[in-house]
Amino acid sequence: MVSPRLVLDLIERVGSAPHGATVSVPLTGDDPDSLTETITAWCLRSGNELVEVRDNVASVRHGRGFDVLADLAPDQVPGTRLWLYTNFDCNLACDYCCARSSPSAPRRALGLDVVRKLAAEAVGAGVTELLLTGGEPFLLPDIDELVAVCTDALPTTLLTNGMLFAGRRLERLRRMDRSRLCLQISLDSPTPDLHDSHRGPGSWARAVAGIRLARTEGFRIRVAATLQVGDIRDLEPFHAFLDSLDVARDDQVIRPIAHRGFADDGLELTLDSLIPEVTITAEGVYWHPVSADHVDQLVTVNPFPLDQVIAEVKRRFVEQRSRATSAAQWFPCA
Amino acid sequence: MSTPLMVGAVAYTPNVVTIWEGMREHFREGPAEMDFVLFSNYGRQVDALLDGTIDIAWNTNLAWLRTVAQTDGACQALAMRDTDTVFRTIFVARSGSAMHGLESLRAKTLALGSKDSAQAAILPVHFLSEAGLDSDAVKLLRINSDVGKHGDTGRSELDALRAVLDDKADAAAIGVNTWDAIGREELMPGAFEVVWESPTYSHCNFTALPTLPPERVAPWLDQLFAMDWDNPEHRPILEMEGLKKWVAPKLEGYASLIEAVKEQGIPPRW
Numbered sequence: 001m002v003s004p005r006l007v008l009d010l011i012e013r014v015g016s017a018p019h020g021a022t023v024s025v026p027l028t029g030d031d032p033d034s035l036t037e038t039i040t041a042w043c044l045r046s047g048n049e050l051v052e053v054r055d056n057v058a059s060v061r062h063g064r065g066f067d068v069l070a071d072l073a074p075d076q077v078p079g080t081r082l083w084l085y086t087n088f089d090c091n092l093a094c095d096y097c098c099a100r101s102s103p104s105a106p107r108r109a110l111g112l113d114v115v116r117k118l119a120a121e122a123v124g125a126g127v128t129e130l131l132l133t134g135g136e137p138f139l140l141p142d143i144d145e146l147v148a149v150c151t152d153a154l155p156t157t158l159l160t161n162g163m164l165f166a167g168r169r170l171e172r173l174r175r176m177d178r179s180r181l182c183l184q185i186s187l188d189s190p191t192p193d194l195h196d197s198h199r200g201p202g203s204w205a206r207a208v209a210g211i212r213l214a215r216t217e218g219f220r221i222r223v224a225a226t227l228q229v230g231d232i233r234d235l236e237p238f239h240a241f242l243d244s245l246d247v248a249r250d251d252q253v254i255r256p257i258a259h260r261g262f263a264d265d266g267l268e269l270t271l272d273s274l275i276p277e278v279t280i281t282a283e284g285v286y287w288h289p290v291s292a293d294h295v296d297q298l299v300t301v302n303p304f305p306l307d308q309v310i311a312e313v314k315r316r317f318v319e320q321r322s323r324a325t326s327a328a329q330w331f332p333c334a
Numbered sequence: 335m336s337t338p339l340m341v342g343a344v345a346y347t348p349n350v351v352t353i354w355e356g357m358r359e360h361f362r363e364g365p366a367e368m369d370f371v372l373f374s375n376y377g378r379q380v381d382a383l384l385d386g387t388i389d390i391a392w393n394t395n396l397a398w399l400r401t402v403a404q405t406d407g408a409c410q411a412l413a414m415r416d417t418d419t420v421f422r423t424i425f426v427a428r429s430g431s432a433m434h435g436l437e438s439l440r441a442k443t444l445a446l447g448s449k450d451s452a453q454a455a456i457l458p459v460h461f462l463s464e465a466g467l468d469s470d471a472v473k474l475l476r477i478n479s480d481v482g483k484h485g486d487t488g489r490s491e492l493d494a495l496r497a498v499l500d501d502k503a504d505a506a507a508i509g510v511n512t513w514d515a516i517g518r519e520e521l522m523p524g525a526f527e528v529v530w531e532s533p534t535y536s537h538c539n540f541t542a543l544p545t546l547p548p549e550r551v552a553p554w555l556d557q558l559f560a561m562d563w564d565n566p567e568h569r570p571i572l573e574m575e576g577l578k579k580w581v582a583p584k585l586e587g588y589a590s591l592i593e594a595v596k597e598q599g600i601p602p603r604w
Binding site: 004005007008011012015016018019021038041045047063064174314328 | 349436488492512515517523573574
């Protein structure tokens with residue numbers, strides 16, 4: 001049963017609010033579902049937006065809210081990039097690893113069949129880039145096959161510490177499609193001290209050797225450094241060093257340590273503060289790669305069908321951002 | 335660069351600021367820049383037009399008539415919204431009331447909006463009078479919720495509808511914009527139905543004095559008429575102001591209100 005009084009109240013309260021502002025309308029009556037239907041229908045017809053109904057109070061925005069997804073850079077739109085955790089075991093035990101990877105971590109591999117299926121569905125789901133990470137992916141004996149099914153589908157980035165390019169692993173590297181693959185190698189400093197302090201003695205020299213080797217093999221290299229927020233300054237010597245390794249400036253990525261996994265401190269990253277990048281592990285789908293070992297950001301345990309998973313992540317993100325915007329309008333500080 | 339044309343508007347909602355800042359932006363860097371002044375009521379705005387504080391007034395139909403009266407008809411209407419050319423008053427009652435046509439209001443109570451609202455008070459009384467229904471025939475419940483703003487807020491019309499729901503009135507007279515806002519008979523089937531719908535009449539217009547030179551008016555109007563519903567920069571402003579297109583004024587649409595003001599002795603400064 002439609003409530004005419006509710007509609008009259010809506011018109012008066014929403015109409016007197018500034019465009020973009022949110023008003024709260026109490027749903028008083030025996031049938032809150034019916035009242036919610038009324039508000040939904042009125043909003044649809046009048047060009048306003050029902051933000052949420054909670055505790056029998058409806059929040060309605062005057063006009064349509066801003067387009068959350070349109071405000072993002074194209075490569076930030078959730079589902080554009082798809083992260084796959086190939087495995088969690090690693091030859092290093094970095095003290096800030098957000099995924100809690102180490103030599104003693106169980107492998108928890110995604111597996112070739114799942115990766116193949118994900119890569120196949122990714123194209124139709126609007127994904128434009130696949131990113132493989134771990135753990136250390138080169139510990140997997142079938143990493144070349146995993147990469148092949150990905151590069152056959154989409155441009156792909158493979159994250160590695162660059163320390164294992166020898167023997168059969170080097171042969172696997174050489175079989176990868178240079179035209180479709182970028183190697184992202186971790187390096188935290190232009191000299192060994194800082195890098196080795198986090199990642200273990202001798203790791204800097206082997207990573208630099210790996211970068212040089214991969215460049216020689218004709219791969220595009222992106223270098224990603226993970227630093228304490230306080231250390232992200234005076235970076236020119238680092239950039240100059242990476243220039244000398246023939247790493248393009250656009251491929252020199254500096255990012256702060258996240259307070260996740262093994263890290264004792266760092267940036268606090270929550271569902272509310274992260275733009276989601278859909279991430280799939282052996283355990284399920286996560287909000288962002290930085291939280292792939294944390295149940296608070298588990299979206300669902302089933303990654304299929306991938307397009308529906310991505311749609312759900314987008315829906316949650318839009319809802320969350322819209323709610324945050326409304327909350328900001330409810331509580332102006334002055 | 336000449337001084338910007340100063341346009342007056344009445345601040346009947348906070349969104350008026352957004353609308354006119356958008357309008358100012360549209361005219362920026364064009365041949366006819368404009369700025370705006372907001373007033374608390376139409377009486378003050380008409381005074382400001384007459385004393386030269388503003389060059390153009392965004393007037394309701396009643397404010398236009400008051401300007402005509404105070405300039406001996408010398409003022410000019412420059413433009414109006416497409417929706418202003420086909421404005422209507424709707425008489426509504428509870429669904430199932432079996433009231434159809436003005437005659438069915440005889441011996442009933444009609445809720446009216448604010449006394450200075452053309453659509454919800456002045457013209458409804460005029461239409462009743464034309465139909466031979468004077469104040470003895472139809473009891474009028476006047477709800478003066480937003481006097482000074484000529485019914486722009488719509489609040490008095492919503493109050494008139496509430497009076498019907500509260501059984502304080504049998505019917506209410508509202509503008510077609512309010513009827514649209516409540517979803518006509520579609521959104522709330524079983525709530526309200528139309529008793530009678532008036533002929534169309536004209537509503538708001540941009541009003542200027544004859545002293546505003548044509549060479550200043552023409553480029554301003556050119557830029558106004560260039561606003562395009564399909565242009566994503568223009569559309570939000572047009573939506574908020576309630577039009578799809580600016581059009582030339584339809585002056586013959588004021589005839590019914592001219593008669594109504596004369597019959598009812600509406601004072602000149604509302």
